[in-house]
Amino acid sequence: YYDSQTVIYLNGQFVKAADAKTDLYGQSLHYGLAAFEGIRAYKTHNATRIFKIAAHFERLKKSCELVGMPYPWDNKELIKKTYRLLEKNNLKDAYIRPIVYSDPNMTLIAPSKVNIMICAWEWGAYLGDKQLKVCISPFQRPNPKSTFVEAKISGHYVNSILATTDAKKRGFDEALLLDMNENIAEGSGANIFIEKDGKLYTPALGNILAGITRATVIELCKMLDVEIIEKNISVAELKNADSAFFCGTAAEIIGIHTIDEVVYRQRWGDSIGYIIQRAYKNLVLEKVNYEVII
Ligand code: PMP
Numbered sequence: 001y002y003d004s005q006t007v008i009y010l011n012g013q014f015v016k017a018a019d020a021k022t023d024l025y026g027q028s029l030h031y032g033l034a035a036f037e038g039i040r041a042y043k044t045h046n047a048t049r050i051f052k053i054a055a056h057f058e059r060l061k062k063s064c065e066l067v068g069m070p071y072p073w074d075n076k077e078l079i080k081k082t083y084r085l086l087e088k089n090n091l092k093d094a095y096i097r098p099i100v101y102s103d104p105n106m107t108l109i110a111p112s113k114v115n116i117m118i119c120a121w122e123w124g125a126y127l128g129d130k131q132l133k134v135c136i137s138p139f140q141r142p143n144p145k146s147t148f149v150e151a152k153i154s155g156h157y158v159n160s161i162l163a164t165t166d167a168k169k170r171g172f173d174e175a176l177l178l179d180m181n182e183n184i185a186e187g188s189g190a191n192i193f194i195e196k197d198g199k200l201y202t203p204a205l206g207n208i209l210a211g212i213t214r215a216t217v218i219e220l221c222k223m224l225d226v227e228i229i230e231k232n233i234s235v236a237e238l239k240n241a242d243s244a245f246f247c248g249t250a251a252e253i254i255g256i257h258t259i260d261e262v263v264y265r266q267r268w269g270d271s272i273g274y275i276i277q278r279a280y281k282n283l284v285l286e287k288v289n290y291e292v293i294i
Contacts, residue, residue: 032155068110126250160188179207190248
């Protein structure tokens with residue numbers, strides 16, 4: 001992720017990652033209370049553009065507010081610094097990771113002092129580019145009665161690590177987690193869509209992270225005149241779908257080949273997901289003339 005030359009942004013300054021220090025006596029390390037984002041920059045034909053950067057920093061702020069962490073920064077300024085960070089590291093296509101974490105504090109009360117660190121590195125498609133073998137995880141997503149599921153909080157990712165490790169151990173590429181009502185929720189780091197009879201369906205908000213890519217897919221559906229329905233989706237509906245895909249900033253749009261033992265009957269190349277996959281790529285690369293592209 002970094003080498004001796006890598007520069008990070010830390011509390012208002014650009015410093016070498018290798019020289020930066022953090023305190024070992026903090027709630028973030030001990031109890032998992034930190035808020036973070038995952039953002040992508042793309043080298044477009046115009047310039048390097050950070051896709052939906054404002055929405056990501058807004059979500060970071062909202063995550064902090066939900067869990068009672070201060071957020072003493074101006075997002076416009078952070079956006080400028082993030083572009084500067086890419087320049088300093090000579091990155092064009094990059095994954096960007098801001099994180100807000102606590103000062104030394106061992107209490108169980110939300111911190112009054114926080115730090116912000118932003119780093120970036122080159123990162124290919126997180127789940128690869130082949131259709132995935134997915135299993136239903138034995139682990140449920142954290143539920144809205146035990147935490148703020150819409151906040152992107154470090155501690156929530158223990159659940160993601162458990163689900164992914166279990167999936168890999170059993171020979172799958174990725175896990176799909178259910179919500180507390182046993183409806184489908186999301187992957188360990190991505191939202192899910194299914195296609196049935198020419199329409200797309202995705203779990204409604206409430207038990208999932210409100211993905212920025214999910215919102216983009218919904219926008220694309222409107223532009224492409226694809227009907228999109230947000231609702232609770234059962235495992236039976238999932239397995240009876242024609243096709244399915246995950247979406248997320250790191251994963252982008254990636255097709256699902258099988259769920260447990262069930263193979264989707266529709267060829268990926270014939271699915272709406274495939275159209276969305278190409279449209280998404282064109283959008284992030286700022287080639288937005290859809291009539292020509294699709
Ligand atoms: N769900 C979870 C649990 C995630 O970690 C992510 C990645 N941030 C997503 C969904 C997708 O969110 P986004 O499209 O904003 O990256």
